[in-house]
Amino acid sequence: xxxxRDVARAAGVSTxxxxxxxxxxxxxxxxxxxxxxxxAARLCYSPHGAARSLITSRxxxxxxxxxxxxxxxxxxLIRGIDQTVQQAGFHCLVASARHxxxxxxxxxxxxxxxxxGLILMSPEFTGELSRRTLPEGFPVVLVHCPPSELHFDSLxxxxxxxxxxxxxxxxxxxxxxxxxxxxxxxxxxxxxxxRGYREALVECGLPNAxxxxxxxxxxxxxxxxxxxxxxxxxxxxRPTAIFAANDSMAIGALSALRAAxxxxxxxxxxxxxxxxxxxRFMTPALTSVHVDISALGACAAxxxxxxxxxxAGPAPYRETFxxxxxxxxxxxxxxx
Amino acid sequence: xxxxRDVARAAGVSTxxxxxxxxxxxxxxxxxxxxxxxxAARLCYSPHGAARSLITSRxxxxxxxxxxxxxxxxxxLIRGIDQTVQQAGFHCLVASARHxxxxxxxxxxxxxxxxxGLILMSPEFTGELSRRTLPEGFPVVLVHCPPSELHFDSLxxxxxxxxxxxxxxxxxxxxxxxxxxxxxxxxxxxxxxxRGYREALVECGLPNAxxxxxxxxxxxxxxxxxxxxxxxxxxxxRPTAIFAANDSMAIGALSALRAAxxxxxxxxxxxxxxxxxxxRFMTPALTSVHVDISALGACAAxxxxxxxxxxAGPAPYRETFxxxxxxxxxxxxxxx
DNA sequence: TTGTAGGCGTTATCAA
DNA sequence: TTGATAACGCCTACAA
Numbered sequence: 001x002x003x004x005r006d007v008a009r010a011a012g013v014s015t016x017x018x019x020x021x022x023x024x025x026x027x028x029x030x031x032x033x034x035x036x037x038x039x040a041a042r043l044c045y046s047p048h049g050a051a052r053s054l055i056t057s058r059x060x061x062x063x064x065x066x067x068x069x070x071x072x073x074x075x076x077l078i079r080g081i082d083q084t085v086q087q088a089g090f091h092c093l094v095a096s097a098r099h100x101x102x103x104x105x106x107x108x109x110x111x112x113x114x115x116x117g118l119i120l121m122s123p124e125f126t127g128e129l130s131r132r133t134l135p136e137g138f139p140v141v142l143v144h145c146p147p148s149e150l151h152f153d154s155l156x157x158x159x160x161x162x163x164x165x166x167x168x169x170x171x172x173x174x175x176x177x178x179x180x181x182x183x184x185x186x187x188x189x190x191x192x193x194x195r196g197y198r199e200a201l202v203e204c205g206l207p208n209a210x211x212x213x214x215x216x217x218x219x220x221x222x223x224x225x226x227x228x229x230x231x232x233x234x235x236x237x238r239p240t241a242i243f244a245a246n247d248s249m250a251i252g253a254l255s256a257l258r259a260a261x262x263x264x265x266x267x268x269x270x271x272x273x274x275x276x277x278x279x280r281f282m283t284p285a286l287t288s289v290h291v292d293i294s295a296l297g298a299c300a301a302x303x304x305x306x307x308x309x310x311x312a313g314p315a316p317y318r319e320t321f322x323x324x325x326x327x328x329x330x331x332x333x334x335x336x
Numbered sequence: 337x338x339x340x341r342d343v344a345r346a347a348g349v350s351t352x353x354x355x356x357x358x359x360x361x362x363x364x365x366x367x368x369x370x371x372x373x374x375x376a377a378r379l380c381y382s383p384h385g386a387a388r389s390l391i392t393s394r395x396x397x398x399x400x401x402x403x404x405x406x407x408x409x410x411x412x413l414i415r416g417i418d419q420t421v422q423q424a425g426f427h428c429l430v431a432s433a434r435h436x437x438x439x440x441x442x443x444x445x446x447x448x449x450x451x452x453g454l455i456l457m458s459p460e461f462t463g464e465l466s467r468r469t470l471p472e473g474f475p476v477v478l479v480h481c482p483p484s485e486l487h488f489d490s491l492x493x494x495x496x497x498x499x500x501x502x503x504x505x506x507x508x509x510x511x512x513x514x515x516x517x518x519x520x521x522x523x524x525x526x527x528x529x530x531r532g533y534r535e536a537l538v539e540c541g542l543p544n545a546x547x548x549x550x551x552x553x554x555x556x557x558x559x560x561x562x563x564x565x566x567x568x569x570x571x572x573x574r575p576t577a578i579f580a581a582n583d584s585m586a587i588g589a590l591s592a593l594r595a596a597x598x599x600x601x602x603x604x605x606x607x608x609x610x611x612x613x614x615x616r617f618m619t620p621a622l623t624s625v626h627v628d629i630s631a632l633g634a635c636a637a638x639x640x641x642x643x644x645x646x647x648a649g650p651a652p653y654r655e656t657f658x659x660x661x662x663x664x665x666x667x668x669x670x671x672x
Numbered sequence: 673t674t675g676t677a678g679g680c681g682t683t684a685t686c687a688a
Numbered sequence: 689t690t691g692a693t694a695a696c697g698c699c700t701a702c703a704a
Contacts, residue, residue, distance in 0.1 A: 001681095003680095003681055003682085004681065004682065004683095005681080013690080013691085014690065014691045014692075015681090015682080015683090015691090015692095016683085016684085016690070016691060016692080016693090017689085017690060017691075019682070019683060019684090020683095020689095020690090022682095023683080027689065027690085028689070028690085029689060029690090032689080032690085046445045046446075046448045046449075047448075047449070047681080047682070048390075048448070048449035048680090048681050048682070049386075049448070049449040049450040050385075050386040050387075050389045050390045050395065050449055050450070050680090050681080050682090051386075051390050051449070051680070051681030051682040051683090051696090052681075052682055052683075053386040053682090053696095054384075054386045054387050054390055054680090054681080054682070054683095054695095054696045054697065054698090055681085055682050055683045055684075055695075055696050056682080056683065056684095056696085057696075059386065061429070061450075068415075072408040072411065073411075074411040074414075075408065075409075075410040075411045075414075078410075078411075078414075078430065078432075079404075079432065082430065082431060082432055083432075086431065086433075089446075091429055091431065091446070091447075091450065092429065092430050092431065093397070093427055093428065093429055093430075094414065094418065094428050094429075094430045095418060095422065095427065095428065096414075096415065096418055096419075097422075109380075109382045110382075110425075110427070111427075112382045112384070112385070113382070113383070113384035113385040113386055113387070113697090114385040114386070114397075114427065219613075220613060220614060220616075220617045224617070248613075248614070251614055251617050252617050254617075254619070255617040255618070255619055255621075258619045277555075277556060277584075278556060278584070278587055278614065280556075281556045281560070281587050281588050281590070281591040282591070283590070283591055283594045283595075283619070285591075337697095339696095339697055339698085340697070340698065340699095341697080341698095349674075349675085350674065350675045350676075351675090351676095351697095351698080351699090352674070352675060352676075352677095352699080352700080353673085353674060353675075355698070355699055355700085356673095356674090356699095356700095358698095359699080363673065363674085364673070364674085365673060365674085368673080368674085383697085383698075384696090384697050384698070386696085386697080386698095387680090387696070387697035387698045387699090388697075388698055388699080389680095389698095390679095390680045390681065390682090390696090390697080390698075390699095391679075391680050391697085391698050391699045391700085392680090392698085392699070393680075449681090
């Protein structure tokens, strides 16, 4: 392994000077700089990260701690984060863990000294981030976390607003009995989308019936099951529209509705959440609530970098990421 | 920040002894060990990764270098890798970059000294991994890379075998004109799937017509476009079956077939590749070639860990990951 | 069984 | 403008 000493020796300077060249210090003569640069390139020198961060106490690495990851949500999020931090010369240390107290703590502690800051996404997080878990003043940006800890910077998604927009739209089309397929139990997003649904029903003067709130787990199969449950209701209680708390469940629902011989949207309107790329290619094209996930990641990364580079605004930073209703055929509007 | 010196002082021992306790050395008396453990826990001590890796020259981190990431493929892959390496006490440093020569080199060099080994996935990789790019003997496992560099350990997916299975199945159902929607230009997987398609046609005694090979880019829209191209062919040239080189394109194709008023599979059979979770929820349920992506990641990780921990078998290690044809309704078999 | 001391590769603080 | 030299936190001979 070629060290800075090798470079210094080969260039006939001290390690201090070599270091200055590597770090673009202005305190070095032009000729010396050129010579050192040339030697470093020839020897394929690149600085040893660990040694560097030992002395500077900066790792130029951010941690990303995710719940058990699946689906395209996470690659989008990581993509948004990685693109942003790479431009600033940072790296991403990614870990996923079940966010029960002890496991989360273990994951966090194992990152100690390896990252300068952390993006923590934990929609199922309960309990609290104690000082024990996270060193005092350690830069953290929470994404998609329940706002139980108001003193941390956090980024939320306007789940309730998106859900409300969907329900208002369905109500505007004349639907009076609108069902929801709920997301996973204990999931913060799921809870918020449910809240938006309920609020919108009240707002629109529609009945809020318990039998119209069907459990789900964000998976396709649970969407299909929910439809079966709803179709088993007495005819008078049946909804005319279904709002699935994410697109996977909406697609499962669509499949089950077809299997039951119902037409969408004529016999049953359907809406989803997330607006995954595939949504528009369903038949009928799926109405959904769009979330720009990679932008969400980029936003979290930007805030964290601001924090790390001392140009952050006042804390705690709290931002709610907007969502947009994308109307397609599945809820009654025929596209051209 | 609490260092090992703090622990040692508080426990009334030397740093050497404290270090031994932390590293589970047997050379320490039971009482001493207990006392140090207790103090370490109370002080919430955890070792500083950078300092540790400076002396041991092991980072307990593996690098994962991916092409521009999108879709659920990557989260699955990362999941498989992360689960495996976490159990061995390792971390994952993830980066995505366009794998053109200079960018790839830059990404690799920026990881120097930060990772003990590397998983490199680069289906679009051309050129070669030179000694300049990668230090001699640096542990690397290639995933999904063109086998241009036979001296590296690598893991491939049986793309051609999967494609052949699909085509044989379609031929077995009586299809004589089978089209393919190709994957992205310059992508190794795409090339292999195309190769499998062509080989199977020969094997089945079917014509290999240029107009039946339609370009695509792995995105939904390109699948839809491909269908439009195929439907514009003179009636005699039209295929009766379409093999899309991934499920996203198959879903796009399905959408376009519906829009054109064709029934699947009666008027046109359809098959995909990857078997994403949604495939079975399409209407009709999509026949596809299943790839267990997280297992692929786990396999790569296991090999890399073997390499790092000196219990690796002979190099170069080369394994081809099997694929399985999953037959559903979209190519003519009616499910119950 | 424990402690002392040296060094991993780098940057920062002095003096020159 | 440059060069010695002392850290950074940790591990590990070697000595006791």
